[in-house]
Amino acid sequence: xxxxxxxxxxxxxxxxxxxxxxxxxxxxxxxxxxxxxxxxxxxxxxxxxxxxxxxxxxxxxxxxxxxxxxxxxxxxxxxxxxxxxxxxxxxxxxxxxxxxxxxxxxxxxxxxxxxxxxxxxxxxxxxxxxxxxxxxxxxxxxxxxxxxxxxxxxxxxxxxxxxxxxxxxxxxxxxxxxxxxxxxxxxxxxxxxxxxxxxxxxxxxxxxxxxxxxxxxxxxxxxxxxxxxxxxxxxxxxxxxxxxxxxxxxxxxxxxxxxxxxxxxxxxxxxxxxxxxxxxxxxxxxxxxxxxxxxxxxxxxxxxxxxxxxxxxxxxxxxxxxxxxxxxxxxxxxxxxxxxxxxxxxxxxxxxxxxxxxxxxxxxxxxxxxxxxxxxxxxxxxxxxxxxxxxxxxxxxxxxxxxxxxxxxxxxxxxxxxxxxxxxxxxxxxxxxxxxxxxxxxxxxx
Amino acid sequence: xxxxxxxxxxxxxxxxxxxxxxxxxxxxxxxxxxxxxxxxxxxxxxxxxxxxxxxxxxxxxxxxxxxxxxxxxxxxxxxxxxxxxxxxxxxxxxxxxxxxxxxxxxxxxxxxxxxxxxxxxxxxxxxxxxxxxxxxxxxxxxxxxxxxxxxxxxxxxxxxxxxxxxxxxxxxxxxxxxxxxxxxxxxxxxxxxxxxxxxxxxxxxxxxxxx
Numbered sequence: 001x002x003x004x005x006x007x008x009x010x011x012x013x014x015x016x017x018x019x020x021x022x023x024x025x026x027x028x029x030x031x032x033x034x035x036x037x038x039x040x041x042x043x044x045x046x047x048x049x050x051x052x053x054x055x056x057x058x059x060x061x062x063x064x065x066x067x068x069x070x071x072x073x074x075x076x077x078x079x080x081x082x083x084x085x086x087x088x089x090x091x092x093x094x095x096x097x098x099x100x101x102x103x104x105x106x107x108x109x110x111x112x113x114x115x116x117x118x119x120x121x122x123x124x125x126x127x128x129x130x131x132x133x134x135x136x137x138x139x140x141x142x143x144x145x146x147x148x149x150x151x152x153x154x155x156x157x158x159x160x161x162x163x164x165x166x167x168x169x170x171x172x173x174x175x176x177x178x179x180x181x182x183x184x185x186x187x188x189x190x191x192x193x194x195x196x197x198x199x200x201x202x203x204x205x206x207x208x209x210x211x212x213x214x215x216x217x218x219x220x221x222x223x224x225x226x227x228x229x230x231x232x233x234x235x236x237x238x239x240x241x242x243x244x245x246x247x248x249x250x251x252x253x254x255x256x257x258x259x260x261x262x263x264x265x266x267x268x269x270x271x272x273x274x275x276x277x278x279x280x281x282x283x284x285x286x287x288x289x290x291x292x293x294x295x296x297x298x299x300x301x302x303x304x305x306x307x308x309x310x311x312x313x314x315x316x317x318x319x320x321x322x323x324x325x326x327x328x329x330x331x332x333x334x335x336x337x338x339x340x341x342x343x344x345x346x347x348x349x350x351x352x353x354x355x356x357x358x359x360x361x362x363x364x365x366x367x368x369x370x371x372x373x374x375x376x377x378x379x380x381x382x383x384x385x386x387x388x389x390x391x392x393x394x395x396x397x398x399x400x401x402x403x404x405x406x407x408x409x410x411x412x413x414x415x416x417x418x419x420x421x422x423x424x425x426x427x428x429x430x431x432x433x434x435x436x437x438x439x440x441x442x443x444x445x446x
Numbered sequence: 447x448x449x450x451x452x453x454x455x456x457x458x459x460x461x462x463x464x465x466x467x468x469x470x471x472x473x474x475x476x477x478x479x480x481x482x483x484x485x486x487x488x489x490x491x492x493x494x495x496x497x498x499x500x501x502x503x504x505x506x507x508x509x510x511x512x513x514x515x516x517x518x519x520x521x522x523x524x525x526x527x528x529x530x531x532x533x534x535x536x537x538x539x540x541x542x543x544x545x546x547x548x549x550x551x552x553x554x555x556x557x558x559x560x561x562x563x564x565x566x567x568x569x570x571x572x573x574x575x576x577x578x579x580x581x582x583x584x585x586x587x588x589x590x591x592x593x594x595x596x597x598x599x600x601x602x603x604x605x606x607x608x609x610x611x612x613x614x615x616x617x618x619x620x621x622x623x624x625x626x627x628x629x630x631x632x633x634x635x636x637x638x639x640x641x642x643x644x645x646x647x648x649x650x651x652x653x654x655x656x657x
Contacts, residue, residue, distance in 0.1 A: 109456035116463035123467050127474040134481040138488070153488045156495035163502040170509035177520045184527060187609055225502070228491040230484075265537050266528060272644060276579055314531045314644075317580055318607050318615055321642055325617040329600040349629055362623045 157227050164225050165245045172246070172274050175218040176313060179277075182211045183315035186304040205300060212292040212303070219284040247278050269314065276312030283310040326366045326429065334400045335362070335373065342391045355379055355418060357391060369429040371401070380418040384411040388423055395427060402430040530612040537644045539572045539583045544614050544641050548587070551602055555595050561632060562595035564588065574645065581645040584619075589635040596623070596633055603639070616641040 136142060137149040147155075185204045223242040224235070254271045257264040277283070290303060308319045339346045343356035351358040355378030363372040379387050388409060396404040404427040411421035536543070545567065555562050570584040591599065600618075607615030616639050624634040 106452065106456075109453070109460075113456060113459050113463070116460050116467075120463045120467050120470075123470050127470050127478075130478055131474060131481070134478065134485060137485055138481060149485055149488050149492075152492050156492050156499075159499055160495055160502065163499060163506060167502065167506050167509055170506065170513050174509070174513050174516050177516050180527070181520065181524065184524060184609070225498075228488075228495070259538075265532065269532075269537055269644060272579060312579065314535055315609075317577060318531075318535055320577060321580070321615055321617070322607055325604070327604050328618055328621060329597060329604060332597075332600070347629065351627075358627070359625050361625060362621070364618075364621045366617070366619045 153228070157229075160225065160227050161242065161245050164223075164242060165249050168223050168242065168246045169249060169274070171218050171221065172277055173270070175215050176270070176273055176277055178211050178215045178218070179307075179311065179313055180315060182208055182215065182304070183308065183311070183313065183319075185211075186308065187315060187319075190301055190304060190308075205297065208300070208304070209292055212287070216287050216290075216292065219288050243278060247275055250275050250278065273313045280310065280312045283307065283312065286310055326369075328364055331364065331371065331400065331429070332362065334398055335371070335395070338394050338398050338401075339391065342387070342394050351378065355420075357423075371427050371429065373423070373425040373427075375423050376420060377423055378414065378418060378420040382411075382419055384419045384421045385409045388421065391423070392425065395425065398430075399433065400430055401427045402434045403428045527609075530609055533612045534607050534609075534615050535580075535642060535644055536614070539569075539641075539643060540614075541569045541583060541585070541641070544583070544585075544616075547614055551599070555598055560592045560594050562589060562591040562599065565590055572643065575642070579645050581643055582640040583643065584638065584640055586636070586638045589637070590632050591635060592632060593629055596635060599635075607642075614641055 136145075139150060140148055141151060142148070143151070185208050189201060189204055189208075222235075222239060223246065224238040225242075227238070250271050254268065254275075257268055257271075259268065286306060292300070292303060308316050310316075311319075336347060339357055339359075345354060345356050350356070357375060357377050359373055359375035361372075361374045363374075365371070377384060377387055377391075388406065392404050392406055395401050404425060406423060406425050408424075409421065411419045414420050533543075548564065548567070552562055552564050564587055566586075566588040568586050572581045572583040575582045589596075589599070602613075603616065603618055605611060606613045606617075619638045619640060621635065621637040626633065
């Protein structure tokens with residue numbers, strides 16, 4: 001389309017160019033207005049065509065040109081030509097030369113487009129440079145132009161976290177020592193009360209209250225301090241971040257120490273305790289929220305026991321391990337006491353002569369809290385099985401045993417009279433109360 | 447004169463450039479203003495952090511001073527506390543120390559009329575435990591003992607781990623006793639025990655697998 005327009009333009013541009021050689025219809029039609037004009041002058045009588053540039057015959061009568069120039073067309077043709085004109089050329093004079101010049105409007109439009117293009121590139125480059133600078137400063141780690149804002153921001157935040165972590169470590173070391181002193185005093189007061197008289201016990205309690213207040217102050221201060229962040233964060237997330245930072249710092253210190261060097265044992269133990277304390281949120285929360293300003297010694301003792309239960313320092317761990325330990329001596333004593341309730345002469349070495357109950361072996365197992373008693377019974381009457389049942393029931397009534405079972409009974413007549421049988425009692429260690437303790441009553445009178 | 451078609455072409459080209467310019471201005475303006483705000487905010491934050499660091503350093507110095515005072519007081523008042531803790535709950539297996547403790551007990555209680563003899567003592571490898579940061583060293587012992595000394599041994603185990611005696615903390619997992627017909631005769635005891643220590647896993651306090 002543009003090419004056709006260009007062709008049309010060319011046609012338009014060159015439409016006025018006069019060519020004497022050509023004598024075609026298009027040229028004739030181009031000057032039809034002149035022809036008409038001339039015919040009108042004549043009154044329309046003479047329709048002889050006037051063609052341009054070929055010295056064609058003009059009207060025989062007068063026309064506008066003869067009037068204008070006072071010459072006949074032939075005379076015009078013979079007249080002196082202007083530049084470029086040869087003999088026998090157009091009535092319009094010598095052929096003008098036209099340059100291939102574009103229309104003025106097109107030039108203007110093209111200039112506008114060029115200006116728009118230049119403006120676009122200027123704005124584009126400016127925007128690219130500005131945004132590139134912002135992106136470089138805020139999102140990049142390229143240090144061609146020095147540290148970026150992103151790096152500086154991160155470094156300043158990291159410095160805050162590192163310094164606050166050191167402060168937290170100092171505070172926790174302080175708190176740990178207070179807790180150890182507290183546990184040491186509590187160990188005497190709670191677990192060895194006879195070693196302290198009343199006055200000493202009161203003094204210890206006062207010291208413990210002071211220590212508890214100190215520890216409470218330490219754990220009431222949050223681990224976190226405000227730091228700037230690109231995204232909004234709540235307090236708990238920040239607290240968790242600082243807790244992790246503290247734990248990582250303590251772990252890193254542990255790694256620098258040689259485990260096999262005895263000189264490091266103390267510091268390793270302390271670091272271990274600190275790490276446990278950092279993770280022990282329940283203990284810190286308990287201390288933070290409890291009110292230790294109590295007059296009641298029982299309440300204070302309960303606080304101390306609770307701290308021991310929740311604690312993760314050495315003394316608390318020792319206390320927890322001791323609490324979990326089974327006191328086998330008490331178990332054996334209870335077995336023997338219960339047996340004596342059924343067999344009055346148990347343990348006096350009179351089994352062979354009189355009879356009663358004799359144990360051959362005890363098997364005590366803390367893994368499944370079970371006890372197995374193997375032995376034999378001897379009765380002077382045939383109620384050996386009832387005797388065994390009495391033993392089972394008596395053991396069941398004990399608050400230390402439950403699920404006492406022996407489901408297979410056997411007896412034989414003894415040579416010297418009476419009956420004997422073997423026993424294999426299986427029972428479980430009881431913790432807490434058992435409803436069966438109160439319900440079973442022996443039916444065999446003794 | 448230019449044709450209408452040509453004029454349209456020129457207009458279209460000009461409009462495209464103008465639209466692109468507008469787009470860049472709008473997008474660049476919005477994005478740029480947001481990022482500029484962020485940049486200025488971060489610069490201000492850096493300045494404030496620098497001031498906060500100074501304040502934190504002062505707090506750190508105060509806490510260091512307090513800690514030094516507490517440590518001094520603790521070391522004076524609880525001089526042997528750490529030694530006893532180290533004996534009750536050491537930081538490694540230390541089975542040779544434990545052997546000496548047991549031998550010492552058996553030797554003290556061995557009497558002619560009241561025997562207690564450990565006929566064998568065997569240690570396994572320490573392993574993790576239910577309580578985090580504590581490990582257990584399993585060992586088994588065979589005893590020939592009088593009834594009286596058996597009860598003394600059971601009491602000795604129950605009293606272990608006390609700050610008063612500083613004895614290594616251990617417990618009995620299983621105990622099998624073969625009882626003689628007469629109370630005066632000796633009892634044969636086979637027991638499985640555990641001695642506890644701090645689990646010093648290097649660089650972590652995670653539990654090691656239990657055996």
